Amino acid sequence: MHPTRTIADVMTRGAHTLKPDDSVILAAQTMDELDIGAVPVCDGEQLVGLVTDRDIVLRAVAKNRLNDSVRLRDVMSHEVLWCYEDEPVDDVLDDMVQRQIRRLPVMDRQKKLVGIVSLGDVAAKTQNSGIAGALGEISLPAAPARRRPNVPRSGEYELPEVVNADLAEVNLGRS
Template identity: 50%
Template structure:
């Protein structure tokens, strides 16, 4: 059975919690990605998505030039290990409705990132990936509280 290390993207660029929201958005633009890990050094402490920037930052009226990433990042992050079987990670992605998962070593140091696309391209069978995508894409009710 293939492991995460067989398909993950290595040498992932990260932002620090003290970096500005603007800097994080610029990095996403430069890399053409919608998510960046947030690390202190190489220790994973959070994830930041383009949606976090739009909803938690811009919509909340935060100043992107001065507000730190730590104010809008998700601090509770699901991650996996590079030696985990792909099917286990795919199941977790399906269960938690996430499309990308940071890959860490046993000291929580970031070593890569794996996406649903990585699994589709190079690892898991098409039926499993298709089912996961369907489950991940199930819309949630709007949070209007």
């Protein structure tokens, strides 16, 4: 039996952060440069949000608001879930599955941001056999909303029924 691994063993340390008043364009450029899909947003040393590539697309691009005057505070997720670096990996993974999230900021016990952990980190750095199942459980409800035929663009959407045979249609991308 191996000792229980903690989040500190698998997380990515030194997460790049941005400020709430930074532009959405800067966040997108940062994500491109660092090849990441999420950036913690801090006011000083306090974590105040998280901006993802999905936040930018849905809250700026899709609403035709993408310009250098749009601030992260306008598009970021404000209620950020996070974990402590000394928590067991299995406990955090269970929580990520239950809450259907793919990455979490990591704090020390003084609530200072010390890194970020993703399902990819857990998969790459542990022998956790449940990671594939976790990714599947997190991703299945994310089936794309499809517009009903003959309904204008602003009309009603419906979610397709997803069964095992339809798994190829479910987006299991980085976001």
